[in-house]
Every structure is written in structure tokens, then in C-alpha cells.
């Protein structure tokens with residue numbers, strides 16, 4: 001494992017957008033602090049897609065010609081890389097989707113419709129993204145099953161006592177949790193959650209949209225049953241999501257999207273479906289996107305996820321300290337750095353997050369404001385909205401300083 | 417630029433909104449929100465002899481949406497409904513002094529006008545469906 005700190009100056013050279021000027025008359029250099037929404041893309045990712053389109057563009061899997069073979073190889077090598085990245089036993093357990101949201105829906109429609117029965121309980125948490133709520137609500141309306149939310153305490157931690165109580169009292173059929181909250185940054189004790197679920201014969205779905213990009217994730221170590229994430233939140237292009245499912249579960253799952261490529265034989269009245277994982281990839285896939293993602297995985301692997309995490313810890317520590325010096329600020333989420341990722345949600349006095357984001361934008365600083373697709377959590381925190389800054393490998397202390405100064409300017413503009 | 421948006425008068429209406437609250441016996445009450453930001457406005461109206469006799473609003477959201485609502489209630493209070501009918505986007509932006517908002521924030525400024533026009537449609541819906549149609553204003557839809 002590499003121990004040296006990551007060279008942010010060098011990394012920044014790899015991202016063309018970081019040179020972008022924004023604001024009135026292009027007077028500001030972009031400070032991009034909206035990485036939890038999507039990250040920027042390095043040249044290698046942009047170039048990989050460019051190369052596919054300009055030198056071996058072809059549809060995959062059935063072509064006998066050279067271009068088709070090259071494209072198929074690049075696509076399937078990415079599947080292998082993904083498996084390795086999250087330490088799956090086999091590439092057959094990796095399915096490409098459009099995004100994490102589609103991956104969750106795939107499981108809700110396929111596994112869920114087959115396995116969730118009337119009066120069953122699906123366990124979620126109050127911290128979930130709408131993507132990990134709405135598919136289960138749609139399923140529950142159809143099956144007359146029930147959703148139960150584990151609470152969040154005032155420090156932003158999951159209430160594990162709720163979990164014990166629910167496991168004991170309710171007919172739990174599935175637990176689905178986000179490994180890292182996109183609002184609070186809270187990292188859940190996944191190993192413990194999964195162990196307790198398995199002791200009760202309950203499978204666990206992990207929404208890893210915020211964890212795979214930032215932490216070392218090992219599906220064999222945690223023993224999760226399902227896991228979903230999006231390429232665009234980890235330097236890859238938009239339009240590519242990843243679903244991991246344990247093979248013994250995947251084998252029993254009915255197909256989701258029917259059509260070409262997911263079949264072996266089609267006759268007038270019946271179809272023999274393709275082998276895993278192709279059975280779940282109906283229609284022409286986002287080939288260019290998957291190939292771009294391959295370059296993103298190489299890029300992150302070369303840095304090492306331990307160094308990614310260390311850099312984010314360092315920048316988050318620095319930012320938390322700079323922000324807590326600002327008067328009338330409320331920072332949400334765990335105080336202990338080890339329990340959180342590089343996401344900081346906050347409010348300042350009576351400045352509404354949208355007004356704050358407008359003022360930040362004028363300083364060339366991109367932050368997010370609103371409910372962050374987590375309205376259940378907003379209700380729990382009793383706020384309409386928060387502002388959120390989120391970091392990645394290319395963010396610097398200087399950017400945090402600019403951000404903290406801009407927050408002071410917001411106080412001045414709001415005359416507080 | 418931000419200094420131009422968040423002028424004293426906007427912050428004053430944001431922090432001390434006029435006509436905020438409910439009416440005991442409104443002729444029409446209507447709610448709408450801005451899905452992008454989550455800004456919310458409820459308008460309550462009392463109409464007498466084709467005039468807005470009384471108007472109150474409730475809401476939560478950014479300074480622009482709430483100040484704009486507060487200023488709009490002052491603007492139309494005691495005014496004939498025909499004046500509301502003719503109110504345009506530009507009138508509102510001029511009234512609040514924000515004529516160069518970007519596309520994301522302009523919706524915040526116009527939410528209260530949208531709700532007011534909706535309330536007129538609702539008010540006329542039973543009484544006089546033809547007039548109700550006149551209050552449909554595509555320019556404040558988004």
C-alpha cells in the first residue's frame with residue numbers, strides 16, 4: 001500500500017475543467033465542491049471514449065468483425081476490472097446499468113417482485129437517497145409490504161437499537177442501506193448491519209453510490225448481497241451504473257428488461273434467456289461509457305483508494321475546522337472524522353441555502369443547495385434545505401480557504 | 417451582483433414579511449411549490465366587489481421567493497382583479513427590483529405571482545368559467 005500523500009498539483013493537471021474560468025466576465029477560477037453530485041473527468045476518461053468512437057466503434061457481443069471484437073473485449077475487460085475493484089468473486093456478478101438508481105430498480109423489480117410478499121418488512125434508514133426509497137415504495141404498493149425506517153440520532157449516527165428491535169419484532173425480508181450518507185457523510189457500520197441481518201436470514205442491499213468512489217469497498221469482506229453505484233461519481237462518464245449481486249442470488253432472479261442481447265433463443269411463444277450476467281443487460285449498452293469508466297478505474301487504482309480516503313480525511317478535517325470558526329453556522333453529521341466522508345452539510349443563520357449557493361456561484365464556487373434527494377432526512381433534521389460542500393481527489397486547502405472567505409462574504413451581504 | 421440582489425429592501429421583506437399568515441374566512445386558498453428549490457407559497461384571498469379585499473400568504477423558502485411574495489401582497493392589496501389579470505412577469509421583477517436574475521433564480525421570484533394567478537383561476541372557476549380562463553397565464557408557468 002502506498003503511504004505517501006497524493007500529489008494534488010499533478011492530479012489537477014489531468015482535469016481540463018479545473019482550468020475553467022467562471023463568473024462575471026470569466027473572472028474566477030472554478031472551485032468545484034459538488035463532487036457528491038458528480039465528479040469531474042480526467043483526460044484519460046475523455047480520451048478513452050474518444051478513441052472508442054474514432055477507432056473501434058461497433059456494437060458488442062455478436063459481431064464477428066475486428067471492430068466488434070475489439071469493442072467487446074474492451075467492454076468485458078471493464079467488467080473484470082469492476083469485479084476486481086470491489087473484490088467480487090467473479091465478473092459474472094457484475095451488471096452494467098444506466099446508473100445506481102436503475103441498479104436499485106432492477107433488484108426491486110426482479111428480486112423484489114419474486115421474493116417480497118404481503119406484510120413483509122423492508123428496512124431502510126432515515127438517511128436514504130430517494131433512489132433507495134421510491135423503488136421500494138413502488139414494490140410495497142404492489143405487494144402490500146411495509147417499509148420501516150431506522151432512525152438517525154442527533155449526532156447523525158444510525159440508531160442501532162432501532163435495528164435490533166426491528167429485526168426481533170418484524171418479518172424483515174430485506175435490509176437496504178446507503179453505506180455513506182450523501183447529506184451527513186455518515187459512514188454506516190456495514191459489517192455489523194450485514195452480520196446481524198444474515199443471522200436472521202435477511203439479505204442486505206448496499207447503496208454504495210457515495211462509498212465506492214471514496215472508500216475501499218470489499219464485497220466479500222462485508223458479505224453484502226447486492227451493491228449499487230454510479231460511474232459518474234468516480235471520475236467516469238454519466239450513463240453507467242453498476243450492480244453487484246451474489247451469484248447464487250443472481251441465478252434465481254427473473255429478467256428485468258427484455259430484448260436483444262439478454263437472450264439465447266427466441267421463439268414465437270417463449271425465450272431462453274442468456275447466461276449471467278448478460279441476461280440482465282437488455283439492448284445495446286452504453287459501450288463508450290463503460291470504456292470510459294474503465295479508464296477511471298485504472299486512474300483510481302493507480303492512486304490507491306487508501307490515498308483517496310486519506311486525502312479526503314485531511315481536506316475534510318481542514319474544512320470542518322475552517323467552517324466551525326464561522327459564526328452562526330450549523331454543521332450536520334458526525335463530529336468524529338473516522339465516521340464520515342468528505343461531505344459537509346450546513347446552514348448559516350437565516351441565509352437560505354439557495355441564496356447562499358447564488359452568492360458562492362459569484363465567487364466561482366460550485367456547491368449544492370436543497371434537499372439533496374433526501375427529503376425523509378430533511379424532515380428528520382427539521383430543515384427545509386441545507387447547503388453542501390463535497391470533496392474529491394483534486395480539491396485543495398486553498399479552495400477551502402476561498403470557500404470559507406466566500407461564506408464570510410455571504411454573512412456581510414445578509415448583514416449579519 | 418449579489419449585493420444588487422440582496423438589497424436592504426429584499427432582506428427587510430424576507431425577515432419581516434408583510435401580510436404573512438392566514439385569513440379566518442378566505443374566499444380562496446391555494447398552494448404551490450417550486451420543485452427545483454422546494455420554495456413553498458400559500459395564498460389566502462378575500463374578494464369583495466371584484467377587488468382584493470384582503471390577502472395573506474404563508475410560505476418558506478429563499479429570500480427572493482419570500483420577499484417577492486411579501487411585496488406582491490402589498491402591491492395587489494385593495495386592487496381590482498382586473499389589475500391582477502394584467503400583471504406580468506416583468507411587472508413583478510421590476511417591482512422587486514430584480515431584473516437580471518439567472519434562469520434558476522427567476523423561478524423563485526415568480527412563484528408568488530404564479531400562485532396568485534392560480535388563485536384567481538380557482539376563484540372564478542365556479543362563478544364565471546370564462547373569466548377563469550383569462551387568468552391562465554402561460555408566461556408564469558414553468
Ligand SMILES: Cc1ncc(COP(=O)(O)O)c(C=O)c1O
Nearest residue numbers: 099100101129131178182209230
Ligand atoms: C446515496 C446515493 N444513492 C443513490 C444516488 C443516485 O445516483 P444516480 O443518480 O447516479 O443513480 C446518489 C446520487 O445522487 C446518492 O448520493
